[in-house]
Amino acid sequence: MSDKKKQVTRRQFLNYTLTGVGGFMAAGMLISPLRMAIDPVLQPSGDGDFANVGLSVDDITTEPQPVEWEVEQVDAWYKSDVTRKAFVFKNDQDEIVALSPKCTHLGCMVSWEGSESHPDQFYCPCHDGRFTKDGTNVEGTPPLEPLHVYEHKVENGMLFLGKAYPRGEA
Numbered sequence: 001m002s003d004k005k006k007q008v009t010r011r012q013f014l015n016y017t018l019t020g021v022g023g024f025m026a027a028g029m030l031i032s033p034l035r036m037a038i039d040p041v042l043q044p045s046g047d048g049d050f051a052n053v054g055l056s057v058d059d060i061t062t063e064p065q066p067v068e069w070e071v072e073q074v075d076a077w078y079k080s081d082v083t084r085k086a087f088v089f090k091n092d093q094d095e096i097v098a099l100s101p102k103c104t105h106l107g108c109m110v111s112w113e114g115s116e117s118h119p120d121q122f123y124c125p126c127h128d129g130r131f132t133k134d135g136t137n138v139e140g141t142p143p144l145e146p147l148h149v150y151e152h153k154v155e156n157g158m159l160f161l162g163k164a165y166p167r168g169e170a
């Protein structure tokens with residue numbers, strides 16, 4: 001083995017030191033704006049929140065009725081009020097059901113009893129999609145999955161709706 005010592009020259013020392021300090025300063029300058037840019041994305045969204053839809057539970061019948069309410073939507077750093085819609089009714093077990101009116105084919109809005117030839121069904125006019133009253137997609141029509149179901153709760157006799165979830169395959 002050689003006994004030669006590896007000496008760091010003054011030039012190398014200055015290079016190492018300046019590179020280290022420069023890198024540290026550059027990282028400090030980049031982290032702050034980067035954090036500001038992505039911070040809203042890291043915040044939890046309000047999607048899981050329940051909203052009072054202005055409907056008394058006593059007014060819910062077995063007939064699907066449309067309800068609308070507004071929620072504040074946070075999209076990265078942009079906040080906006082968004083209108084949500086649902087069809088609300090009581091099923092045969094006297095349970096409250098809230099269905100999203102968004103067709104699971106390509107997203108048009110369905111209406112209740114919108115088709116003269118198929119009363120007592122949800123009807124999508126875009127491609128003649130149909131759903132039975134409980135939201136199940138009718139076989140042979142374009143939608144391949146049931147209407148999504150809103151989570152709901154009742155407080156002080158009023159209906160609160162949260163987020164709509166897929167119900168799974170029919």
Ligand code: FES
Pocket residue numbers: 103104105106107108124125126127128129130142143
């Ligand atoms: S979007 Fe509803 S059937 Fe196509």
